[in-house]
Amino acid sequence: MLSAMPPSTTTPTTSICRRRCQSTDAPAAGGRPENTSDTPMSGYDLTTAVHRSVAQFWPISKSQIYKELPRLEADGLIAGTDVSQDLLPDKRVYETTDAGLAEFDRWLADGELPPMLSRMPELLKLFFGDRMGDRAIRSMLVARRASETTAIARFEDVLAHLDAVPAARYVRATARYGLLAARAYVEWVDETLADLDRKLSASTPDVDLLEFIRAVPPRPAP
Numbered sequence: 001m002l003s004a005m006p007p008s009t010t011t012p013t014t015s016i017c018r019r020r021c022q023s024t025d026a027p028a029a030g031g032r033p034e035n036t037s038d039t040p041m042s043g044y045d046l047t048t049a050v051h052r053s054v055a056q057f058w059p060i061s062k063s064q065i066y067k068e069l070p071r072l073e074a075d076g077l078i079a080g081t082d083v084s085q086d087l088l089p090d091k092r093v094y095e096t097t098d099a100g101l102a103e104f105d106r107w108l109a110d111g112e113l114p115p116m117l118s119r120m121p122e123l124l125k126l127f128f129g130d131r132m133g134d135r136a137i138r139s140m141l142v143a144r145r146a147s148e149t150t151a152i153a154r155f156e157d158v159l160a161h162l163d164a165v166p167a168a169r170y171v172r173a174t175a176r177y178g179l180l181a182a183r184a185y186v187e188w189v190d191e192t193l194a195d196l197d198r199k200l201s202a203s204t205p206d207v208d209l210l211e212f213i214r215a216v217p218p219r220p221a222p
Contacts, residue, residue, distance in 0.1 A: 041095075043091075148182045156179060
């Protein structure tokens with residue numbers, strides 16, 4: 001059973017395996033819900049599963065997944081088995097060990113969450129928008145709006161499938177977050193573009209940006 005990576009690694013989702021939607025109200029042996037597949041997975045299978053699930057909100061590269069697997073195996077958190085194939089190159093498949101599941105459960109039970117920190121290049125550029133000009137800013141925002149509109153359609157499609165699986169309520173909640181975030185982003189872009197249109201028709205006095213920044217309370221340290 002290849003489950004999520006424990007917190008001792010750089011990303012807790014590196015070794016997420018394919019999940020099956022079973023009732024989370026019926027704990028498995030050991031007193032915890034059984035919500036992971038017991039099918040061993042190769043690095044390719046794992047990468048495909050991750051990119052179709054948790055990578056929606058926890059981006060992770062294929063190279064990072066392949067890099068973490070040997071280390072997890074060396075730590076005894078997963079077990080690997082070589083599989084011979086006739087028409088394809090041999091591969092190595094992995095499944096989570098009892099120690100790996102225990103470490104995963106320990107990480108899940110840890111109620112202390114790090115602060116949410118994000119880097120959005122369009123906001124950084126918008127902050128210095130006076131050096132870009134309205135046309136460049138508008139082009140940047142319109143392009144990002146199109147991307148988020150596509151994301152809205154994707155999340156709506158995902159949710160339509162999840163609505164038919166009551167046991168997937170936690171998975172559905174993550175997809176719902178993605179949908180609402182994308183909708184909020186589109187709303188913000190529309191508001192910003194409208195604000196730019198209003199500013200174009202009105203004269204604005206010069207502002208000492210440095211003095212303004214000095215008056216803004218700093219962000220709390222993480």
